[in-house]
Amino acid sequence: MAGLNKVVNNYQEALAGLSSDMTIMVGGFGLCGIPEGLINTMTQMPIKGLTAISNNAGVDDFGLGLLLQNRQIKTMIASYVGENAEFERQMLSGELEVILTPQGTLAEKIRAGGAGIPAFFTATGFGTPVAEGKETRTIDGRNYVLEPSLSADFALVKAWKADTMGNLVFRHTAANFNPMMATAGKVTVVEVEEIVAAGELDPNHIHTPGIYVDRVIQGQFEKRIEQRTIKAG
Numbered sequence: 001m002a003g004l005n006k007v008v009n010n011y012q013e014a015l016a017g018l019s020s021d022m023t024i025m026v027g028g029f030g031l032c033g034i035p036e037g038l039i040n041t042m043t044q045m046p047i048k049g050l051t052a053i054s055n056n057a058g059v060d061d062f063g064l065g066l067l068l069q070n071r072q073i074k075t076m077i078a079s080y081v082g083e084n085a086e087f088e089r090q091m092l093s094g095e096l097e098v099i100l101t102p103q104g105t106l107a108e109k110i111r112a113g114g115a116g117i118p119a120f121f122t123a124t125g126f127g128t129p130v131a132e133g134k135e136t137r138t139i140d141g142r143n144y145v146l147e148p149s150l151s152a153d154f155a156l157v158k159a160w161k162a163d164t165m166g167n168l169v170f171r172h173t174a175a176n177f178n179p180m181m182a183t184a185g186k187v188t189v190v191e192v193e194e195i196v197a198a199g200e201l202d203p204n205h206i207h208t209p210g211i212y213v214d215r216v217i218q219g220q221f222e223k224r225i226e227q228r229t230i231k232a233g
Contacts, residue, residue: 006166006216007195011041014189014217018042020203022153025110025181027063027190030053030083033174034063035158035191037219043070050181053110053150054175055103058195062224064142075209079103102130105147107180112149114183114212119148155185159208162192165201166213167206175207184209191219195226 008014015038018024027035039058043066052073067073068086075097081087090096101109102124112120121144123133135146157178160171168186168190170178182188195218 004198004210004212005164006162006213007164008217010213011037011217012158013100014038014191015041016214017187018045018047018154020047022047023051023053023151025150025152025155025177025185026054027050027155027157027178027181028058029173029176029178031058031063031224033157033176033178034058034168035189035219036063036221037217038156038189038191039063039066042067042072048072048185049074051077053077053152053181054084055106056080057084059177060086061081062222071095075099079106095171100130101190104149105130107177109147109150109183110177111180113151114180119146121146130186145229151184151186152181153186155183155188156183157182157190158221159190159192159195161196161201162213162216163196163200163201164216165211166190166210166216167198167201168192168210168213169205170207174205175214179208183212183213187214188212189215189217191217193219193221 048205050073054064055067056078057076065084079101091098105124123142123144125166126145127145131145137144159168161169190213
């Protein structure tokens, strides 16, 4: 990379420095807006013991499900785990530590991490196992739980467009956890559908400024349908 040009030429360069026992954030919601090529490349790397922060864990043979199959993830911090049978098997057998987090709380923990906020109070989860071991406080007559923020060694993000300086535009529902995760990684790697020259993106349409982005790579995406439902003829 030269100067402000964040574009890398291959996945190995994009993931340089990623090693075992690190914490990663992986954008996406189900199979929508996930960095497929980055995940696939990780399955070929000699890394294990990862802590993965993601809304869910893909499906058995795609997305983060591939890393689970390879036993590369030791801890999942997630809000939904219902589409992955291998995830369920590893969790119930004790092979995988799972920290289930309410979805809105998970999003705010990531946003806070990116904003440099160490923790925040939320009413969600008070009086449930989510609050066990955490500080609680009553504010204006309502009970709250103190939730620590989340950050990661690497944030792996999928965007629609980027310019060479790393400014990002997300499209439709791919703007799920991706924008906030882009701010919360020590190293943020973005896989995109299209890369344009600096200055070509309308500044009013940029969702994530390039200051948060370290590396950008052009990807190829399969774009699977997670649950395909067909009306009977």
